[in-house]
Amino acid sequence: MTLILIALGIITLIAILMYNSLIGKKNQVENIFASVDTVLKKRFDLIPNLVASVSQYMQHEKSTLEKVTELRAQAMRPNLSDEQKISLDAKLTSALGAITIAMEAYPDLKANENVMHLQRSLNEIEEQISAARRAYNQAVTDLNNAIEMFPTNMIAGWMNLQRRTVFEITVAERQNVDVKALFNR
Amino acid sequence: MKSTSELTDFYYKELYPSLEKLEKTRVEIVSKLQWYGGMGAVVFLLTAIWMGKNIGLFHPLSMAILVGFIAVGGFIYRSMTQDYAKDFKTKVINPLIGAIDPHLLYNPDFMISQYLFERSNLFPHSIDRYSGNDYVKGSIDGVPLEFSDIHAEYQTKDSKGRTQWHTLFRGLFLVAEFNKYFKAKTVILPDQAEKSFGTLIGGWLQSHNFSRDDLIRLDDPAFEKAFVVYGNDPIEAHYILSSSMMKRILEFQKKVSYPLYISFVQNHIHVGIGTKKDLFEAAIFTSLLDYKQAMEYINTLRYTIGIIEELKLNEKLWSKV
Numbered sequence: 001m002t003l004i005l006i007a008l009g010i011i012t013l014i015a016i017l018m019y020n021s022l023i024g025k026k027n028q029v030e031n032i033f034a035s036v037d038t039v040l041k042k043r044f045d046l047i048p049n050l051v052a053s054v055s056q057y058m059q060h061e062k063s064t065l066e067k068v069t070e071l072r073a074q075a076m077r078p079n080l081s082d083e084q085k086i087s088l089d090a091k092l093t094s095a096l097g098a099i100t101i102a103m104e105a106y107p108d109l110k111a112n113e114n115v116m117h118l119q120r121s122l123n124e125i126e127e128q129i130s131a132a133r134r135a136y137n138q139a140v141t142d143l144n145n146a147i148e149m150f151p152t153n154m155i156a157g158w159m160n161l162q163r164r165t166v167f168e169i170t171v172a173e174r175q176n177v178d179v180k181a182l183f184n185r
Numbered sequence: 186m187k188s189t190s191e192l193t194d195f196y197y198k199e200l201y202p203s204l205e206k207l208e209k210t211r212v213e214i215v216s217k218l219q220w221y222g223g224m225g226a227v228v229f230l231l232t233a234i235w236m237g238k239n240i241g242l243f244h245p246l247s248m249a250i251l252v253g254f255i256a257v258g259g260f261i262y263r264s265m266t267q268d269y270a271k272d273f274k275t276k277v278i279n280p281l282i283g284a285i286d287p288h289l290l291y292n293p294d295f296m297i298s299q300y301l302f303e304r305s306n307l308f309p310h311s312i313d314r315y316s317g318n319d320y321v322k323g324s325i326d327g328v329p330l331e332f333s334d335i336h337a338e339y340q341t342k343d344s345k346g347r348t349q350w351h352t353l354f355r356g357l358f359l360v361a362e363f364n365k366y367f368k369a370k371t372v373i374l375p376d377q378a379e380k381s382f383g384t385l386i387g388g389w390l391q392s393h394n395f396s397r398d399d400l401i402r403l404d405d406p407a408f409e410k411a412f413v414v415y416g417n418d419p420i421e422a423h424y425i426l427s428s429s430m431m432k433r434i435l436e437f438q439k440k441v442s443y444p445l446y447i448s449f450v451q452n453h454i455h456v457g458i459g460t461k462k463d464l465f466e467a468a469i470f471t472s473l474l475d476y477k478q479a480m481e482y483i484n485t486l487r488y489t490i491g492i493i494e495e496l497k498l499n500e501k502l503w504s505k506v
Contacts, residue, residue: 028419035420131424138402139419 203276273467289323305455326499332359356460369418
């Protein structure tokens with residue numbers, strides 16, 4: 001009898017530990033996502049300024065600039081799910097990347113102190129976003145692993161925890177800058 | 186910064202007159218040491234025979250005499266080599282550091298302050314004895330840095346009340362300004378647990394280390410294998426340890442081949458290289474003109490000062506103008 005009680009006690013204890021570690025991982029993901037959100041908002045604040053400053057110079061990139069403005073409006077809508085935020089962020093990053101590369105072709109822009117300051121701020125924010133994204137992906141991977149691996153998967157199923165999506169590293173980020181192509185333009 | 190071959194040239198050409206004089210002194214010291222050593226051995230042997238006959242070799246008095254011999258020997262050795270060791274530092278190490286970069290100042294008797302050592306958070310233990318020497322301070326490419334030899338120890342008492350000293354860290358310790366702003370603390374240590382216990386158990390042990398902040402996992406498998414990272418803000422840790430920074434740290438680790446301890450606290454990088462010995466000391470029993478000996482001085486200085494270039498701390502980012 002006592003043996004059964006001890007076994008039951010141990011099983012309960014292990015279950016509690018697993019439950020708590022899953023909750024800890026889930027909260028870590030949410031915590032970090034909140035920080036990701038904060039840096040993404042910083043970038044939203046910067047975009048109107050940037051678009052306003054460069055639009056008078058960049059006549060040929062009107063469509064890209066409009067796309068950025070539109071994506072920003074979409075991303076700032078309330079009640080977006082995390083997945084939507086993640087996919088909008090990826091689109092915005094690649095659109096902004098296209099603008100940054102296109103800016104190289106306008107010497108007037110590079111002479112403009114205000115634009116250069118904006119670009120430096122944007123670069124810094126991009127670096128912060130990249131760090132936040134990587135930290136988020138790590139936290140999500142930890143949680144997803146726990147959800148799928150034995151024995152925590154049993155408790156995770158009972159807790160109804162769902163797998164989360166990670167930020168995908170965009171193609172532009174994965175590729176190195178092609179300096180030669182920049183010079184040949 | 187000058188290359189290794191330029192520095193080797195400098196060592197053998199510019200420093201040659203000083204080296205030659207020092208080498209002469211060194212040879213004299215060695216022959217004197219051999220003579221004194223021989224005499225000492227004879228006297229010691231005679232005393233030992235006398236003691237063995239009269240009071241026994243394991244008598245407390247015999248022990249006291251043995252300790253006395255060692256103390257006198259040590260004293261003679263030190264007094265004979267003291268001036269030579271000092272001369273070596275002013276005539277060889279000092280100009281060598283100047284040749285690497287004229288913005289560096291050298292003080293053979295000074296060391297990194299204990300405050301900076303403790304601020305690094307690398308060795309969270311009380312320190313009972315803190316010493317060091319060979320202090321270098323200055324800037325490389327506009328990046329302020331300082332480093333020195335450090336020996337930090339703590340003491341414990343065993344059951345009989347005897348004091349025992351333990352080394353917490355011995356080796357080179359460097360502090361330099363970092364090119365990003367950050368508020369959190371990030372500590373990088375050699376990965377002992379995963380190496381000895383494997384990923385599963387080692388990883389579990391690491392995440393339950395109560396003397397440290399939270400374990401932070403990074404997205405570079407090679408880096409994860411070599412190091413373990415603790416910090417109080419995972420996002421800032423990722424911000425500091427960008428993919429390229431992790432690669433550079435790994436490259437640096439391959440070059441030094443001693444355990445590497447790195448922390449990022451208060452906008453500074455702290456680097457401990459656990460060489461476990463006192464560096465930049467004058468060689469007594471090997472020639473100063475010996476190539477291997479020369480390379481040891483040059484390489485140690487070069488890779489220490491080279492950290493700035495190696496980790497690209499001299500590349501100012503947009504945020505820090």
